[in-house]
Amino acid sequence: MAETLRSILARRLVIVTGKGGTGKTSVVAALALAAARSGLRVLVAEVGRDEHVPRLIAPGTKPVGYAGRALRPGLTVMRIDPFEALAEYLGLQLGVRAVVDLVFRNRAFRQLMEASPGWRELITLGKIWHLEQMTTPDGDPLHQLLVVDAPATGHGLTFLDVPRVAGSAVRAGPLRKHAGWVEAMLGDPERTLLLPVALAEELPARETAELALRVRRDLGVPVDRVVVNCLVGAPFPPGLDDLDERVARLPAAATFPGLPPPGVLAACGAHLRARHELGRHWAAQIARMTGLPLVPLPYLANGIRGPDDLAQIATPLLAAPEAVAA
Amino acid sequence: MKGIDGPSALVRGRRIVVCVGAGGVGKTTLAAALALGAARAGRRAIVLTIDPARRLADALGVGALGNQPREIPREILTRLGVPSGGSLSALMLDMKRTFDDLVERFAESAEARDRILQNRIYQNVSDALAGSAEYSAMEKVFELAESGDFDRLIVDTPPSQHALDFLEAPQRLLEFLDSSIVQLLLHPAFAAGRFGFRLFQRPARRVLQVIERVSGVSFLEDVSEFLMAFEGMSEGFRQRARRVNALLLGRETGFVLAAGPASESVAHAEAFLARLQTSRVPLAGVVLNRARVWPGEGPAPAAVPDVGKEAEAVRALAAALAPNAEGDGETAARAAIHAASEYASLVRRDEEATRVLRGASRALGCFWRRVPELPRDIHDLDGLARVADALFAEANAGDADD
Numbered sequence: 001m002a003e004t005l006r007s008i009l010a011r012r013l014v015i016v017t018g019k020g021g022t023g024k025t026s027v028v029a030a031l032a033l034a035a036a037r038s039g040l041r042v043l044v045a046e047v048g049r050d051e052h053v054p055r056l057i058a059p060g061t062k063p064v065g066y067a068g069r070a071l072r073p074g075l076t077v078m079r080i081d082p083f084e085a086l087a088e089y090l091g092l093q094l095g096v097r098a099v100v101d102l103v104f105r106n107r108a109f110r111q112l113m114e115a116s117p118g119w120r121e122l123i124t125l126g127k128i129w130h131l132e133q134m135t136t137p138d139g140d141p142l143h144q145l146l147v148v149d150a151p152a153t154g155h156g157l158t159f160l161d162v163p164r165v166a167g168s169a170v171r172a173g174p175l176r177k178h179a180g181w182v183e184a185m186l187g188d189p190e191r192t193l194l195l196p197v198a199l200a201e202e203l204p205a206r207e208t209a210e211l212a213l214r215v216r217r218d219l220g221v222p223v224d225r226v227v228v229n230c231l232v233g234a235p236f237p238p239g240l241d242d243l244d245e246r247v248a249r250l251p252a253a254a255t256f257p258g259l260p261p262p263g264v265l266a267a268c269g270a271h272l273r274a275r276h277e278l279g280r281h282w283a284a285q286i287a288r289m290t291g292l293p294l295v296p297l298p299y300l301a302n303g304i305r306g307p308d309d310l311a312q313i314a315t316p317l318l319a320a321p322e323a324v325a326a
Numbered sequence: 327m328k329g330i331d332g333p334s335a336l337v338r339g340r341r342i343v344v345c346v347g348a349g350g351v352g353k354t355t356l357a358a359a360l361a362l363g364a365a366r367a368g369r370r371a372i373v374l375t376i377d378p379a380r381r382l383a384d385a386l387g388v389g390a391l392g393n394q395p396r397e398i399p400r401e402i403l404t405r406l407g408v409p410s411g412g413s414l415s416a417l418m419l420d421m422k423r424t425f426d427d428l429v430e431r432f433a434e435s436a437e438a439r440d441r442i443l444q445n446r447i448y449q450n451v452s453d454a455l456a457g458s459a460e461y462s463a464m465e466k467v468f469e470l471a472e473s474g475d476f477d478r479l480i481v482d483t484p485p486s487q488h489a490l491d492f493l494e495a496p497q498r499l500l501e502f503l504d505s506s507i508v509q510l511l512l513h514p515a516f517a518a519g520r521f522g523f524r525l526f527q528r529p530a531r532r533v534l535q536v537i538e539r540v541s542g543v544s545f546l547e548d549v550s551e552f553l554m555a556f557e558g559m560s561e562g563f564r565q566r567a568r569r570v571n572a573l574l575l576g577r578e579t580g581f582v583l584a585a586g587p588a589s590e591s592v593a594h595a596e597a598f599l600a601r602l603q604t605s606r607v608p609l610a611g612v613v614l615n616r617a618r619v620w621p622g623e624g625p626a627p628a629a630v631p632d633v634g635k636e637a638e639a640v641r642a643l644a645a646a647l648a649p650n651a652e653g654d655g656e657t658a659a660r661a662a663i664h665a666a667s668e669y670a671s672l673v674r675r676d677e678e679a680t681r682v683l684r685g686a687s688r689a690l691g692c693f694w695r696r697v698p699e700l701p702r703d704i705h706d707l708d709g710l711a712r713v714a715d716a717l718f719a720e721a722n723a724g725d726a727d728d
């Protein structure tokens with residue numbers, strides 16, 4: 001593939017997904033922050049029971065809820081609660097919101113909805129579609145970049161598959177039409193990008209490969225790169241790759257001012273080198289199994305705690321992806 | 327937990343051990359290592375794993391999904407230090423299949439069974455019945471515990487953001503079956519069609535009608551059909567769930583919480599421990615997995631090199647690495663020192679996680695252990711043996727006591 005990939009920021013909707021704990025939320029926050037800093041109007045939509053993005057972008061901030069709140073100029077964060085989205089949708093369909101609110105307070109009704117499958121995903125995607133369609137008074141997109149923190153992979157696929165299923169299962173009615181709109185949005189490479197986040201370990205690598213396959217084969221959602229997070233950097237500069245072995249060959253009893261014994265120095269380097277090589281191995285596997293270029297992100301020793309750490313992963317995140325290793 | 331002061335006592339004293347924890351912290355690995363430890367202690371142990379890495383599954387002989395126990399060959403066990411009375415088996419849990427088996431068992435008739443298995447709601451059952459996947463895992467545990475084929479069952483669990491989800495699964499299933507909405511939907515009039523709407527008050531009826539109208543799906547009928555079919559079996563099911571629950575929270579079971587050293591993971595573990603204090607869960611211990619440890623004596627130094635010794639350290643190491651001063655001595659010395667300094671800061675961070683978790687587990691009176699991060703991932707029985715060695719090491723108990 002010789003053509004250069006379009007920047008992530010050139011899309012309007014970026015859906016971040018991946019196995020649990022791979023760094024989806026960190027990638028969402030880093031992307032949103034960088035985009036807002038570059039002058040775009042950005043909206044982050046979290047999908048899930050809890051809010052995680054706000055405290056990364058503005059540590060100590062209060063929950064943002066369904067209504068959302070601007071945490072910085074040009075950067076709004078919201079959490080799509082399916083019940084609220086459903087109430088909003090039904091309110092629009094019925095024309096009277098008060099009735100809907102009354103019903104939603106009914107415990108039996110909530111239990112019924114809790115037990116019913118599929119609607120959460122559909123209504124959440126419907127809300128995302130709605131957000132994507134919003135315009136300013138001048139007719140420009142209100143949200144120039146919409147970043148979605150999607151559920152972990154297993155659920156993530158169901159999440160994206162629901163409009164298609166709904167579209168084929170539903171006989172008629174507005175829902176069928178709406179599901180079609182959502183499906184069209186998800187399949188449009190001009191507007192949408194699905195961004196998988198993986199770790200360079202066996203299970204996340206295999207899950208990502210399966211995701212890429214299923215997305216391309218069944219779902220038709222555009223994917224053009226894989227983020228590989230938490231890569232341990234090479235501990236030694238080029239040309240000194242096996243430095244730990246050289247250190248290990250020093251006399252065990254040798255002492256150096258201010259330093260631990262050579263065996264300990266060597267063990268530190270050896271561990272980092274082994275983790276680095278393991279990461280490279282699985283990154284190469286991911287590239288091979290998915291056939292997609294990679295966006296490598298460095299492992300930060302202190303984790304991702306706030307805007308400074310996010311800025312550190314944003315630069316490599318937005319860099320041109322690395323071509324597939326031959 | 328009384329008398330359970332470490333993994334050895336745990337696999338000797340409890341018939342069932344459950345590993346819980348957040349995603350990716352090492353539940354699957356630790357469950358397998360605990361089972362190996364139990365086998366080494368002469369027990370007939372089985373590990374019930376969920377979604378292991380493929381190479382580990384192959385190593386355990388459960389590469390092909392089967393829902394049936396596979397025993398590790400004797401000669402391999404001997405090499406791993408398992409005495410002749412002990413054995414190690416593995417089973418890969420197929421949750422959907424376990425649940426289907428359950429329906430088979432308790433359905434009133436073949437017709438009722440088919441109606442359930444083909445129902446759209448049932449096919450989405452993991453969403454529909456919150457925690458049913460977890461429940462069916464517990465169901466398999468129960469079945470194996472009753473079979474008497476094994477005397478130690480070590481159970482892996484699916485990753486959960488809220489680790490108690492798993493423990494609460496049987497209870498939630500019971501609550502769901504007893505809930506007013508289910509009772510309401512079980513009303514035959516409801517399944518008879520739209521008439522069912524009368525059971526709701528007027529506004530609710532209107533909203534439900536809108537849902538049906540816009541969705542074009544009669545999903546209420548699906549739900550009620552599912553529940554009707556379920557009702558016949560629900561008594562047997564209910565009793566079963568109660569017994570599973572009793573086994574899980576009983577005196578024969580011990581839970582192990584796995585945690586990783588990342589601050590998020592430690593926070594998750596702390597929140598979990600806090601919730602445990604108010605629950606009846608028999609927590610036996612906490613294991614901090616993949617902690618980086620200092621390869622030298624004692625804890626990691628505050629700085630490498632010691633503050634104020636930087637120039638001297640580089641000079642001396644450079645001279646040793648390139649005695650004839652062939653150029654790269656200084657670069658090499660700086661690189662080696664930099665790597666050690668970086669690793670030391672990782673170790674210091676993990677030592678901090680150690681302190682936090684050790685404090686929290688001591689406050690709860692359960693044991694705590696630390697398993698170091700190995701240089702490579704754990705994909706074979708030898709790797710597993712190394713994890714087991716670290717987990718069961720006596721010295722581990724006083725680890726990092728400063």
Ligand SMILES: Nc1ncnc2c1ncn2[C@@H]1O[C@H](COP(=O)(O)OP(=O)(O)OP(=O)(O)O)[C@@H](O)[C@H]1O
Binds near residue numbers: 152230302
């Ligand atoms: N590049 C990195 N370097 C170091 N730590 C990282 C990095 N990226 C993420 N982390 C850490 O990994 C943990 C998981 O990250 P995050 O919450 O972003 O993952 P997630 O995929 O959203 O998880 P979940 O599936 O639970 O929602 C966090 O503790 C985070 O600080």
Ligand SMILES: Nc1ncnc2c1ncn2[C@@H]1O[C@H](COP(=O)(O)OP(=O)(O)OP(=O)(O)O)[C@@H](O)[C@H]1O
Binds near residue numbers: 484
């Ligand atoms: N002590 C260790 N040293 C090095 N690697 C380890 C260690 N423990 C686990 N790993 C590796 O970490 C990865 C995750 O471990 P494992 O699959 O056991 O976690 P898990 O909690 O079961 O994950 P999940 O929540 O996805 O089921 C695996 O690649 C495993 O080989």
Ligand SMILES: [Mg+2]
Binds near residue numbers: 024025026052
């Ligand atoms: Mg997240």
Ligand SMILES: [Mg+2]
Binds near residue numbers: 354355378482485
């Ligand atoms: Mg696992």
